[in-house]
Amino acid sequence: MIDISVNFAGIKAPNPFWLASAPPTNSGYQIMKAFDAGWGGAVWKTLGLPTINVSSRYGSINYRDTRMAGFSNIELISDRPLEDNLREMQEVKKYYPNHAVIASLMVDTRQEWETIIKEVQDAGADGIELNFGCPHGMCERGMGSAVGQEPEVLKTIVGWVMAAAKIPVITKLSPNISHITDPGLAAVQGGTNAISLINTVKSIVGIDLDTFAPYPIVDGSGTNGGYCGPAVKPIALHMLKELAQHRQINKVPICGIGGIETWRDVVEFILLGATSVQVCTAVMHYGFGIVREMEAGLKGFMEQRSFDTIYDFAGRALPKVTEWKNLNLKYSVKANIDREKCIGCQLCYIACDDGAHQAIKLSENSEDRIPSVIEDNCVGCNLCSLVCPVENCISMQRKDDKSEHLTWDMLTQKNEIPNTFNDERAGGKGHHVPSVEEAWNKRENI
Amino acid sequence: MIEYKKPNTKEEFKKNFKEKKPLMNKTEALVESSKCLFCYDPPCMKACPTKIDIPLFIKQIHTGNVYGAAQTIYKSNWLGNACAVVCPTGVLCEGSCVYTKEDILPVQIGRLQHFATQYIIGNRLKTFEQGFDIQKKVAIIGAGPAGIACACELKTIGYKVDIFETKSAPSGLISHGIAPYKISNEDALFEVEFLKNQLNFNIFYNEKINSKQQIMDLESKYDAIFIGVGIGSTANLNISGENLNNVIGAVEWIEKLRKQEHQTTIGENVIVLGGGNTAMDAATESAKLGAKNVVLAYRGSKEDMKAYPFEYELAVSCGVDGLFYAQPIEILGKEKVEGVRFKNTLNQEEFIINCDFLIKATGQAKHLELFSLIDNLTIDDRKKIKVNQDTFQTTNPKYFAGGDAVNGGSEVVNAAFEGKMAGIGIHNFLKNK
Ligand SMILES: Cc1cc2nc3c(=O)[nH]c(=O)nc-3n(C[C@H](O)[C@H](O)[C@H](O)COP(=O)(O)OP(=O)(O)OC[C@H]3O[C@@H](n4cnc5c(N)ncnc54)[C@H](O)[C@@H]3O)c2cc1C
Ligand SMILES: Cc1cc2nc3c(=O)[nH]c(=O)nc-3n(C[C@H](O)[C@H](O)[C@H](O)COP(=O)(O)O)c2cc1C
Numbered sequence: 001m002i003d004i005s006v007n008f009a010g011i012k013a014p015n016p017f018w019l020a021s022a023p024p025t026n027s028g029y030q031i032m033k034a035f036d037a038g039w040g041g042a043v044w045k046t047l048g049l050p051t052i053n054v055s056s057r058y059g060s061i062n063y064r065d066t067r068m069a070g071f072s073n074i075e076l077i078s079d080r081p082l083e084d085n086l087r088e089m090q091e092v093k094k095y096y097p098n099h100a101v102i103a104s105l106m107v108d109t110r111q112e113w114e115t116i117i118k119e120v121q122d123a124g125a126d127g128i129e130l131n132f133g134c135p136h137g138m139c140e141r142g143m144g145s146a147v148g149q150e151p152e153v154l155k156t157i158v159g160w161v162m163a164a165a166k167i168p169v170i171t172k173l174s175p176n177i178s179h180i181t182d183p184g185l186a187a188v189q190g191g192t193n194a195i196s197l198i199n200t201v202k203s204i205v206g207i208d209l210d211t212f213a214p215y216p217i218v219d220g221s222g223t224n225g226g227y228c229g230p231a232v233k234p235i236a237l238h239m240l241k242e243l244a245q246h247r248q249i250n251k252v253p254i255c256g257i258g259g260i261e262t263w264r265d266v267v268e269f270i271l272l273g274a275t276s277v278q279v280c281t282a283v284m285h286y287g288f289g290i291v292r293e294m295e296a297g298l299k300g301f302m303e304q305r306s307f308d309t310i311y312d313f314a315g316r317a318l319p320k321v322t323e324w325k326n327l328n329l330k331y332s333v334k335a336n337i338d339r340e341k342c343i344g345c346q347l348c349y350i351a352c353d354d355g356a357h358q359a360i361k362l363s364e365n366s367e368d369r370i371p372s373v374i375e376d377n378c379v380g381c382n383l384c385s386l387v388c389p390v391e392n393c394i395s396m397q398r399k400d401d402k403s404e405h406l407t408w409d410m411l412t413q414k415n416e417i418p419n420t421f422n423d424e425r426a427g428g429k430g431h432h433v434p435s436v437e438e439a440w441n442k443r444e445n446i
Numbered sequence: 447m448i449e450y451k452k453p454n455t456k457e458e459f460k461k462n463f464k465e466k467k468p469l470m471n472k473t474e475a476l477v478e479s480s481k482c483l484f485c486y487d488p489p490c491m492k493a494c495p496t497k498i499d500i501p502l503f504i505k506q507i508h509t510g511n512v513y514g515a516a517q518t519i520y521k522s523n524w525l526g527n528a529c530a531v532v533c534p535t536g537v538l539c540e541g542s543c544v545y546t547k548e549d550i551l552p553v554q555i556g557r558l559q560h561f562a563t564q565y566i567i568g569n570r571l572k573t574f575e576q577g578f579d580i581q582k583k584v585a586i587i588g589a590g591p592a593g594i595a596c597a598c599e600l601k602t603i604g605y606k607v608d609i610f611e612t613k614s615a616p617s618g619l620i621s622h623g624i625a626p627y628k629i630s631n632e633d634a635l636f637e638v639e640f641l642k643n644q645l646n647f648n649i650f651y652n653e654k655i656n657s658k659q660q661i662m663d664l665e666s667k668y669d670a671i672f673i674g675v676g677i678g679s680t681a682n683l684n685i686s687g688e689n690l691n692n693v694i695g696a697v698e699w700i701e702k703l704r705k706q707e708h709q710t711t712i713g714e715n716v717i718v719l720g721g722g723n724t725a726m727d728a729a730t731e732s733a734k735l736g737a738k739n740v741v742l743a744y745r746g747s748k749e750d751m752k753a754y755p756f757e758y759e760l761a762v763s764c765g766v767d768g769l770f771y772a773q774p775i776e777i778l779g780k781e782k783v784e785g786v787r788f789k790n791t792l793n794q795e796e797f798i799i800n801c802d803f804l805i806k807a808t809g810q811a812k813h814l815e816l817f818s819l820i821d822n823l824t825i826d827d828r829k830k831i832k833v834n835q836d837t838f839q840t841t842n843p844k845y846f847a848g849g850d851a852v853n854g855g856s857e858v859v860n861a862a863f864e865g866k867m868a869g870i871g872i873h874n875f876l877k878n879k
């Protein structure tokens with residue numbers, strides 16, 4: 001029997017799909033609609049000190065015909081009156097006692113933290129999330145990412161919060177830092193019950209070519225925004241892995257955030273150690289209904305692999321993510337083109353010839369548009385298989401006999417690190433490219 | 447059975463003859479252009495007789511440089527707008543798009559091309575520059591696609607160009623032969639107007655070149671002459687009854703259709719004779735004009751027809767009935783046509799089919815009288831002007847030729863290519879003089 005309910009640092013929810021603190025959780029109305037649509041939890045839009053927002057708040061990156069592949073905002077924390085938010089929170093909790101309602105908070109002084117923590121606890125929040133992430137606006141007032149980027153300050157504030165809170169506390173981290181483990185460790189040392197990440201990435205999504213102002217444009221100028229959406233997922237996955245592999249940090253559960261839109265994204269975050277996830281951009285793009293696809297997909301995946309709960313596979317990818325020095329130097333794959341599937345676009349040819357290792361050649365017969373791989377030159381980089389527009393047309397096939405396992409680390413330990421260039425696959429050894437002179441003589445009509 | 451209601455107004459005509467390749471809007475252009483893979487050595491481009499850099503202009507549309515896209519198109523093809531909608535793309539660029547190898551619909555290259563060319567034409571954007579003044583003059587006979595392309599090419603190089611045209615409007619068969627559901631008169635004429643305004647060649651209308659005197663005048667006033675007269679009127683079948691009322695040649699009838707639209711005469715029971723693309727067009731157009739029955743009669747098999755299969759399919763989808771192995775031997779009737787006596791070419795049996803309107807699409811005569819006025823002009827056994835295939839120079843060095851008069855009747859895109867090449871050929875000829 002598949003059970004996708006979660007107990008995240010003591011916060012219980014019917015499933016791991018939570019709404020991130022953002023416009024979709026602005027009001028009780030929206031959160032109730034989301035719970036009805038299938039979301040298991042919601043982190044309320046960050047509550048704190050009074051703010052004023054600007055008009056024109058979002059910008060985005062479109063890729064080919066795909067809208068909002070990346071999304072940027074310059075919005076601040078909630079601009080609705082605190083008492084309205086608290087009253088609605090209490091009412092939502094009354095109607096939805098089994099769903100997780102988490103209050104995201106951002107204030108300045110210790111006094112303010114203590115007051116607001118008491119207020120949300122009284123309103124019935126199941127947990128608290130500390131917003132140390134916003135890379136725009138609030139950080140100019142010494143809050144948000146200004147805290148997330150200073151591990152010592154972060155630790156102090158987490159300490160204040162832990163002393164005051166009676167419900168579980170999640171610390172939300174900013175990715176705008178070189179080593180995510182620094183604030184991660186500070187949060188754990190400060191006593192946090194859990195970590196969530198990532199908040200948005202400091203960014204400029206584009207410039208208007210008529211006015212030269214960055215998007216989004218507010219009366220002729222703009223400011224850096226916080227970047228999120230599908231484009232940031234790889235950054236989020238990496239940071240999640242850094243924390244989940246860290247022995248002191250991984251004692252607390254981690255909630256994954258950043259570019260999640262489909263069940264596949266959810267499974268990947270869980271495989272790298274997350275035990276709940278939060279979503280914003282996908283909901284802002286498609287509405288609460290997209291959770292249907294996530295839930296069905298996650299359950300289907302679990303059924304196929306006979307996982308009963310998400311804890312059965314959480315973190316299962318972590319042992320496979322290692323350092324470069326541990327990779328097998330003797331492993332060898334080479335590209336293989338399926339002539340039946342090939343449509344003759346020759347993108348693989350030009351990609352390999354101009355952008356990789358000159359290991360694909362065109363047929364001598366100009367009627368035959370199907371290229372072929374020069375195995376001697378192929379280093380197994382994958383590029384051709386990535387550019388090929390036909391599903392499963394170029395496959396990477398293993399060519400070594402699997403008998404040898406040799407890593408850079410092993411060479412280091414044996415004191416056998418090469419002091420000459422001796423990679424058989426590299427140019428000049430087994431790899432044949434025309435010499436500069438040959439190439440010069442072959443130039444036609446240029 | 448024909449499903450079209452006879453159009454009685456301009457609006458009803460427009461509805462029946464609705465454009466097959468409507469102009470894309472920006473959203474559609476964005477989505478469609480994103481589909482192009484930017485192939486290496488692209489097969490679509492190889493299949494284009496004018497070798498337009500297709501992946502480049504599609505990428506330019508996609509990145510919002512629609513003006514640049516149009517420049518890319520016109521750099522290769524002076525009739526870029528007309529070709530976008532009249533070209534048989536299914537057998538040219540789109541037919542070669544790599545997606546077809548996977549049984550996926552090809553990128554809609556023609557409609558994307560139209561999107562780009564309409565952008566500069568609709569907004570009247572300055573796109574072309576006349577070349578540096580060269581004190582040499584070229585005369586062009588015929589303002590069809592071949593003549594226009596030749597004129598544009600020569601003007602960008604810098605020659606003075608005068609075009610002489612029989613009719614009172616330019617564009618040749620684009621506006622008086624091609625089916626109205628492919629291109630409207632306005633669209634056909636706007637493009638020529640647009641080119642003419644920016645490149646400043648002269649067109650003298652109602653100037654049919656058909657006397658030795660005219661030819662001698664041209665030869666004395668001009669340094670080179672381009673012949674772009676296309677092919678002529680429908681040839682006679684040489685069977686009895688051809689002079690009866692309501693018996694008409696396809697090109698003559700289609701020219702009427704382009705001018706008179708819903709007021710064009712058509713019968714209730716129409717027979718179209720022929721198996722080429724002109725026959726297919728005439729049959730489809732008869733159906734769209736409200737004929738009750740349209741029979742397309744061809745002397746060979748369906749597979750023998752020279753027409754593109756998609757043109758036959760279009761006719762059939764409009765309700766036209768194909769009749770094969772039917773050779774017309776006599777046109778019956780007193781004053782008006784009443785029927786055609788056919789012979790079955792397989793078993794030689796004769797039979798009659800009644801009709802009240804007969805369209806002959808059985809081939810066109812060539813402009814032989816004109817050709818005979820020019821000294822040393824060699825005409826081949828199929829009555830086409832013989833030219834050098836690179837320079838399009840005829841056997842009389844002062845004369846160049848291109849388009850249907852040279853290829854015997856092909857597509858607009860071939861005429862556009864040959865006209866352009868002849869322009870370059872003329873320049874190479876004159877610059878050394
Ligand atoms: C019914 C029909 C349908 C067609 N459909 C298509 C189609 O869908 N797509 C496509 O690409 N092609 C189509 N074509 C073919 C295309 O129209 C021609 O290939 C193209 O127009 C040829 O261009 P051209 O300049 O050589 O000749 P034309 O277009 O015939 O132009 C010749 C010009 O010369 C003028 N002229 C002739 N004699 C003289 C003279 N003695 N003095 C002065 N002027 C003269 C004529 O009036 C005319 O304007 C079709 C043709 C026909 C007949
Ligand atoms: C396969 C690969 C190898 C790279 N190697 C180098 C390198 O040797 N030196 C370097 O400065 N940057 C290297 N880069 C980074 C690129 O120079 C560039 O900064 C980065 O890819 C971002 O640009 P892009 O988005 O256009 O790819 C490499 C990038 C790729 C994809």
Ligand code: SF4
Nearest residue numbers: 352378379381382384
């Ligand atoms: S895997 Fe890399 S090197 Fe090998 S053929 Fe493909 S692109 Fe070239």
Ligand code: SF4
Nearest residue numbers: 342343345346348388
């Ligand atoms: S990229 Fe794929 S489809 Fe295109 S030529 Fe190469 S193998 Fe064929």
Ligand code: SF4
Nearest residue numbers: 482483485490543544
């Ligand atoms: S063949 Fe198709 S996909 Fe390839 S460049 Fe041409 S239009 Fe684009």
